[in-house]
Amino acid sequence: MRLVVTGGGTGGHVFPALETALCGRDRGWEVQFYGASRGHEVSACEKAGMPLRVFDARPVYKPVSLKGLQSILALLKATSAVLRAFDEDRPQVIFATGGFAAAPVMNAARKRRLPLVIHEQNTVPGRTNLLLGRNAYAVCTAFHGTARHFRGANVQRTGMPVRRALRQSAQGRLSLEHGHGSASPVVLVMGGSQGSSALNDMALSTAVRMAKSEVQWLHVTGTSHFDVTHDSLQRMAVRSDYQVRAYLDSDEMAAALFECSLAWCRSGAGTLAELAAFRKPSLLVPYPHAFGDHQRHNALEFVAMGAAEMVGQGDMNPAQVEARILSWLMDTDRRVAAAKALADWDVPDAVERILSIIEKAAAH
Structure with a gap:
């Protein structure tokens, strides 16, 4: 051939x-x-x-x-x-x-x-x-x-098609290598391959609001946004164990996806396929300028099957995001149902x- x-x-x-x-x-x-x-x-x-x-x-x-x-x-x-x-x-x-x-x-x-x-x-x-x-x-x-x-x-x-390292890790249930304690829920924040300044800023503001909670954070900024986000982190009252990274390679991403309780992210097709492979619910913020508004339509399919919530980029505020995050983290049955729906969707x-x-x- x-x-x-x-x-x-x-x-x-x-x-x-x-x-x-x-x-x-x-x-x-x-x-x-x-x-x-x-x-x-x-x-x-x-x-x-x-x-x-x-x-x-x-x-x-x-x-x-x-x-x-x-x-x-x-x-x-x-x-x-x-x-x-x-x-x-x-x-x-x-x-x-x-x-x-x-x-x-x-x-x-x-x-x-x-x-x-x-x-x-x-x-x-x-x-x-x-x-x-x-x-x-x-x-x-x-x-x-x-x-x-x-x-x-x-x-x-x-x-x-999902990257081979991620698919194999999803099937083999790779353990976390970032040092997060498994006893506390982990929120994974990521803005897609290009990163997202709006999502990065809102994540820090929400983490400040939730500083007294047991939630742990792994925040992937995107390479071009790392320095600005890291500088902001140093000036804000965010917990000392808040982890911010520019980029995760395939093995690191697999570990993060396995360990996280909830992903807060864009709704590109690749991201959603990886979430489905690891059976992880999500809070989705579609990129508002995508051709044909396709990220919003991607998100709607996941929302309809109970695997995600969607919030518009212009509608986000720390109080609202905190409430949505906690509603997922405090409802085990909902996360189990989301995982089943994602398993049905995944190929x-x-x-x-x-x-x-x-x-x-x-x-x-």
Whole structure:
């Protein structure tokens, strides 16, 4: 099997694409990753030892403005470069997870009439998958609510590929390595791959309000927000055991997810899939500027099944957040019910399901 995998620009598209690529390579397939020269996939593929071709891919806009026309011209130029790469790599199937990095690859697949399998991570499809994925052999989804956006397509809910270290740790129940005492509840705060200044600020203010409680905190700020958050922490009356980190690697994140009682976080698809893998309830704060408001729609699916609460970024205040956190921590039955709902939603063999569909596409 000769497979080209594409998707990127941001981590939310890169991680499921890369995990699928790595598992395909484990099967003995010839796998080549195609990405954007300025995307997150460059460092991710280098770290994973995955062969990568890069192209001058840019965000895709509707052709109703100068920016839109420029993006179309850039897409056509990058598509030509991808077609030349196809001549060398001779792929049998293209697997795409969306993002602007995938646009020229998906367009080239259409021109060559190569089988295309896409994975849409969010409830509301991204621009690239929506515009270029309608004629795909199959549309794989993570959320139940995504199918309505691809009416008439071969939609299959495969679940969301989760980073291998996290999935294995979830199944093996990795113990915490951060020094939190298991006797006290732990709230894990994280703002997604980019971090969130609004969430960071509110977390510190809420922790001050809850300083006399037994709640312990592990706060992941995002690399670009760490210094500001750490400086604020030193000036505030926060408990001495309040832990703030810029970033957690896969093993550390697995440990934190296993130990935490509640996550307070954004509602990106990757984050929610990891919470489901570890059966953890959450207080979700959707990123308000996400395309198609997809983080809010992601959150609503978790809220509907009793696995989360949602609060708007502009509606947060320390008293309200404290009340919501305590309502989860003081209700064991509610957390147990949330864990069961998350177990029902989770698809542990998501990557294997996707690879099976790719094999069928190659034989089609």
